[in-house]
Amino acid sequence: MGKFWPFRRNSSNDGTNASSIQTVAQNVEYQNIIRLQDPDDGFIVEYELAQIDALQTMNSDVREKIAAGLNDVELRIQKNEDRIQVLRVEEDRLTNHADSFDYAVAVASGLLTGTIDAFFVDEFDISKSKGWSNQQINTLVMRAARKEGYTGDRLSGAIKKLEDKYKFAGDGVYQLAENAGHNISNKSHHLDDFRHHPTIIGLIYSLITQFSSDHIAFFSNRYGENFSFLVADDGDLIGHTFKEKIIAGTFNWVKHLISDMSGSNKTSGTGMGLPGPLLATLKEISALPAINETELSEVVNDLFVNKKFNLQSEIALGAELGRQSLPVILNEVLVRAFYFVRHFSKEYQKAKNLNYIQWENVLPIKYRTIARMLTISTGTFMAVDMADAAIRSAVKSGGNAVGFASSFVLRVNFVGIGRFVIALGTDIGMEIQRQRVQNEQIQIYMEQIHLCNARVFYKQADMWLSAKEAGLAIRDAYQSVERAVALYDRTLVENDRALTDIQKNVKAIKKKNAGLIDDILEDL
Structure with a gap:
């Protein structure tokens, strides 16, 4: 160098x-x-001057480092470009592209279904569906009993058939708690005994009774106090092998719960029955540490014992919500169907062939546009529903504030409220995701700027290395010229010396050989 x-x-x-x-x-x-x-x-x-062989080795190492660094930069740039393409697609999905026509259809759908709700869906009333739910439960009990050989027509007989065949280990152990003053009664023991809960927790506690060494049963009273009692080894009610314990803890457990759904054989159709999955879950939550110090357990107990909010009530509640959900579902179907038809038409005009349609752009799911349309339509639906509820409640209450409030609550479509909240939450959530995607793109673009600068620096280094090698080549050429000049100088000196020697001997030469001078001049 x-x-x-x-x-x-x-x-x-x-x-x-x-x-x-x-x-x-x-x-x-x-x-x-x-x-x-x-x-x-x-x-x-x-x-x-540096040694040429050492310099070439050094240049080779430097070029390898430059090539490796440049290759790494190029790979990172390409990786970022690929990621940017993915983020652009994601940003487009999370961006609302709805136009005025989409908004008009969403509002129209909300108005139509809101009107249907106002005129065809009556106020919320569980008592209207309670008779139907009782009938469904009684039918289930009768079918289960007939599968076990029951031939009668009375519900009490069907319940007794199931109770006799599918006895439950420790079914009466609650009496120990009642006698001990633990605030557990005959009316509440199906709620207080977790093994009578039609939930996964109820199944777990049923298996615990089978597999625990002392066959323990767990209770939680109305005040959230937890107790455990030993269950006697009631003959065949406790399995003696692993298989028997599983059968007794699961199959026998299910059949016994069916026998308790409509009350006992003495109070068939009018007994306490079983708590539904919703109330049973609340009871299980109320027994947790810290939560059992609140009033939740008392509220749950009051609902079951005094309000008789049991399994039949929850089924009736589901039926009422199902009735309210009809206009909500219709609203959903109308908006999604419009989105599908419109976007299918656009895609078909582009593709001209069904085989080339991008179906992910047609299906009315996962896109911000359909989320925004549903937010508009469900919001419109709720506006119509609440306006109707307010008008009817005002007329019915005659100006009484308490009457207005109670009537208004019963007239509101709870399913519609829930769907609007979900739609609004989805829309807002997509906006948050879109901002995150944009921020990630900005970060990648900033990194791309640094990587492009690094690529320029690597290429500049390679250019300077090439320039250095060109300089070395010029130096070698200059050295060759230098050696040629030196050789030329030496030749001139030698020629000058030779001519001087000839000049000194001219006279002697002329005397000895007069024609030699002429021959030399001719040669020169």
């Missing part, structure tokens, strides 16, 4: 032959220095 020193002039002349350029090699601080000097004007140039 050449190291060029500043040009400098010497004021004195060293008296060397003016027609030659002298080259002097010396070692300065272990560096090879070439000095070019013109004795005429004292002009001197010095530069450093």
Whole structure:
């Protein structure tokens, strides 16, 4: 690698032959220095020489590092470009592209279904569906009993058939708690005994009774106090093998719960029955540490014992919500169907062939546009529903605030409220996701700028390395010229010396051989 020193002039002349350029090699601080000097004007140039083989090795290593670094940068740039493409698609999905026509259809759908709800869906009343739910439960009990050989027509007989065949280990152990003053009664024991819950927790506690060494039964009273009692080994009610325990804890458990759904054989159709999955879950939650110190357990107990909110009530509640859900479902279907038809038409016009349609752009799911349309339609539905509820409640209450409030609550479509909240939450959630996608794109673009700068630096380094190699080639050429000049200088000196010698011997030559001079001049 050449190291060029500043040009400098010497004021004195060293008296060397003016027609030659002298080259002097010396070692300065272990560096090879070439000095070019013109004795005429004292002009001197010095530069450093490195060994060519060592320099080539160094250049090769540097080029490999440059190539590796440049390749890494290119790979990262391409990876970022691929990620940006994915993010652009995701951003488009999370961006609302609805136009005025989409909004108009969404509002129209909300108005139509809201009107249907106002005129065809009556106020919320569980008592209307309670008779139907009782009938469904009684039918289920009768079917289960007939599968076990029952031939009668009375519900009490069917319940007794199931109770006799599918006795429950420790079914009467609640009496121990009642006698001990633990606030567990005959009316509440189906709620307080977790094994009578038609939930996964109820199944787990049923298996615990089978597999625990002391056959423990767990209870939680109306105040959230938890107790456990030992269950006697009631003959065949506790399995003796693993298989028997599983059957007794699952199959027998299910059949016993069916026998309790409509009350006992003495109170068939009018007994406490079983708590439904919703109330049973609330009871299980109320027994948890810290939560059992609240009033939740008392509220749950009051609902079951005093309000008789049991399994039949929950089925009736589901039926009422199902009735309210009809206009909500219709609203959903209308909006999604419109979205599908419109976007299918657009895609078909582009593709001209069903085989080339991008179905992900047609299906009315996972896109911000359909989420926004559903937010508009469900919001419109709720506006119509609440306006109707307010008008009817005002007329019915006659200006009484309490009457208005109670009537208004019963007239509101709870399913519609829930669907509007979900639609609004989905819309807002997609906006948050879109902002995150945009922020990630900005970060990637910033990284791309740095990577592009790095790519420029690597290419500049390669360019300078090539320039250095070109400089070395020029130096080699200059050295060749320098050697040629030196050879030319030596030739001139030798020729001059030869001519001088000839001049000294001209007279002697003329005397001895007069024609030799003419021959030499002719040759020259």
